[in-house]
Amino acid sequence: MGVEGGMKCVKFLLFFFNFIFWICGLALIVVGILVQLALHKTFMIRDATASGAPIVLIGIGVVIFFIAFFGCCGAWKENYCMVTTFAILISLVIIVEIAAAIAGYIFRNKISTVVQDSLTEMITKYNNSSAEFRDAVDKLQEDLKCCGANSSTDWKHFKPDGTSVPDSCCKNVTANCGAKTMTDSAKVYQKGCHDALEALLKKNIQWVIVAALVIAFLQIMGIVFSCMLMRGIRSGYEVM
Structure with missing residues (x-):
């Protein structure tokens, strides 16, 4: 009975963590979209490398969103195949996140150059651009007081x-x-505006890193519980 109760607890913990994953996936999609809009509309940064981080966030968010749903079903139905697949997919997502973190760190070192080039382009195009573009430039200067x-x-x-x-x-x-x-x-x-905009972007990146670490911790816990549940199912214990 002790093992049975323990496996039942693991089952519900895995279901709970997958529900959290599902919310995190949705949050990553929203954050990625907001960052993309901020970079290219509010901050008017045109450098293609700047799009890498938000696009990766959106992509990971979509993947986590569906994997979490898959994991919830596997945990609830106690399906060994689904739980195993979930553990493998989450492991792959963690690898992708590590790669994205490295790319983000590299981009962080390029922020100063990207901001400088973007602001210079902004000033050059100001007179010959649309009213929307000029309004965005004006808002940037007013908000950052620069x-x-x-x-x-x-x-x-x-x-x-x-x-x-x-x-x-x-x-x-x-x-x-x-x-x-x-x-x-x-x-x-x-x-x-260079220093103020660079500081703002670096601050936002730091918050993204913190969020990524929290999600990574939850994912690792999810893998641990998945392995425990897989072991319980494979051993033939009754978890219902």
Whole structure:
């Protein structure tokens, strides 16, 4: 009876962990989509390597979402084949996550260059872009309280006079407040957006890493419980 009760406990723990996996998979899909939108719409980062991390997050989320459902069915029905397949698939997902973590670490070291290139492109295209693009640039500068990539002088080609900046660079945004005020520290932010945007992205990456570690721990526990349940089923113990 002790083994029977123990296996029943393992069965429900595995079912519970799979339910958590299912939620985590859904969360990863949502986070991946939000990160992708933030990088390419809010932050306007066009570098293809920046898309790698969110796409991997979405992909892993979709896989975990379906694997967790598969694992729940296997645990509930006490099907040895389904539980074994679940353990193998989760192990493969962990390997992919390790690869993604390495790729994320490499990208983390490239953030400074990617941000610099993206901000420079943003400034260059500002005048000839859509209203939506300009609004996004303005919102970025207003939210981060910055101006240009490295300093306000990055906007020297914004107007023919060479001394004007977009109104979003102003400390108090009003119509035409950026006209001929490029170096006026009382009216315009002199610090560029590079450092602030890089710090924000690195902070977000750190939160993603923390979330990944939590999910990885849950996955390892899921594999442990799967192996225990597989052993119990294979040994012919009655777990119902």
